Amino acid sequence: MLILAFDTASAVASVAVHDGATVIAEVTAERPMAHGESLGPAISQALRECEASIGDITDIAAGIGPGPFTGLRIGIVTAVTLAETRNFGTHGVCSLDVLAAGVSCDTEFLVATDARRKEVYWARYDRAGQRLEGPAVVQPAELARTYPDLPAYGRGAHVYADVLAATAGPMDPEAGVLAEGVARAAFVEQELRPLYLRRPDARPRASV
Numbered sequence: 001m002l003i004l005a006f007d008t009a010s011a012v013a014s015v016a017v018h019d020g021a022t023v024i025a026e027v028t029a030e031r032p033m034a035h036g037e038s039l040g041p042a043i044s045q046a047l048r049e050c051e052a053s054i055g056d057i058t059d060i061a062a063g064i065g066p067g068p069f070t071g072l073r074i075g076i077v078t079a080v081t082l083a084e085t086r087n088f089g090t091h092g093v094c095s096l097d098v099l100a101a102g103v104s105c106d107t108e109f110l111v112a113t114d115a116r117r118k119e120v121y122w123a124r125y126d127r128a129g130q131r132l133e134g135p136a137v138v139q140p141a142e143l144a145r146t147y148p149d150l151p152a153y154g155r156g157a158h159v160y161a162d163v164l165a166a167t168a169g170p171m172d173p174e175a176g177v178l179a180e181g182v183a184r185a186a187f188v189e190q191e192l193r194p195l196y197l198r199r200p201d202a203r204p205r206a207s208v
Contacts, residue, residue, distance in 0.1 A: 002052060003059045004082075005179035008039060008075030009067030009095035010113050010155060010172040015042040017050050017057075018179035025049040026176045039074060060088045061182040063095035063173050065195035066121040066135050067113065072194045080192050091182045092192040095173040096123040096135050101186070102170035102177045103129065103153050110147060112140070112156030112164060113172070120156035120164075121197065131188075137197045140164050 001020035006013065016026040025046040029038035047053060062079035065072045083090045099111045106127055112120040115137050122143055123134030140160035143152075151167040158166045170177075181187045 001058050001183070002056050003061055003091075003179045003182055004043065004046075004054075004057045004088075005061035005175040005182065006039065006043065006075055006079070007063030007095055007098060007173040007175055007178055008071045009063045009065045010071075012172040013038050013042055013071075013075075014173065014175035014178075015039070015046045016175035016179045017046050017052060018176075018183050019050075020183055023176040023179055025052075026174075039078060043078075054082070054086065057082075057086065057088055059091060059182070061091040061093065061178050062192060063098055063175075063178060064092045064190060064192065065095050066115070066137065066197045067095060067195075068116060069196060072196065076192055076194045083192070090192050091187075092190045093178055093182065093187045094123075094131070094135060094190065094195065096121065097129075097131060097187055098173035098178045098181070099154050099170055100125045100129050100131070101181050102174055104169070105151060105153075105167075108132070108150055109167075110143070110150050110152040110157070110164070111154045112143070112152050112160075113154050114156045114159050115197075120160065122156070124150070135195060135197065 003018040006015040013029040144163040152164040153169040
């Protein structure tokens with residue numbers, strides 16, 4: 001087994017390769033709004049680092065969001081295209097579950113990513129990292145009113161640390177965590193379809 005994993009649901013495009021036992025390469029490209037330009041080179045770099053080629057890959061794992069429309073679409077389209085052209089096995093995982101898998105906490109906790117428009121994508125987890133609620137999109141003040149005492153992890157929590165109980169930990173979904181969880185069958189997997197949760201900003205022009 002050789003898993004190529006990536007997530008583009010946040011400001012960071014994260015790529016990893018896993019050989020079934022451990023992560024053997026991991027690359028992060030922090031170029032917000034430019035995943036279309038950074039994902040391909042990041043995949044190529046990760047493959048070079050572990051001296052593998054795309055033909056050696058057996059499985060594709062991708063974070064399916066929620067996340068901003070354009071960046072998330074780039075990751076999903078790339079995963080689906082590679083899977084269809086190369087006949088790879090596919091693994092879709094909620095990006096918030098990936099973020100939560102990197103958290104170490106002895107209580108229930110929240111994870112939150114920046115949804116822009118002064119909102120966050122969020123979910124609630126038990127101490128073992130199992131999702132209890134979400135994913136959903138909400139204003140951070142509303143989330144804080146609902147769960148005022150729960151620690152909150154992720155970039156969204158830190159962007160709105162004035163209202164959320166932002167806690168030190170992973171900031172974005174990491175492809176290495178995604179690949180490791182897929183290799184261990186630790187995630188509830190879903191179809192490779194994006195979790196947008198809301199409509200894109202762009203709208204078709206009205207006909208005249």
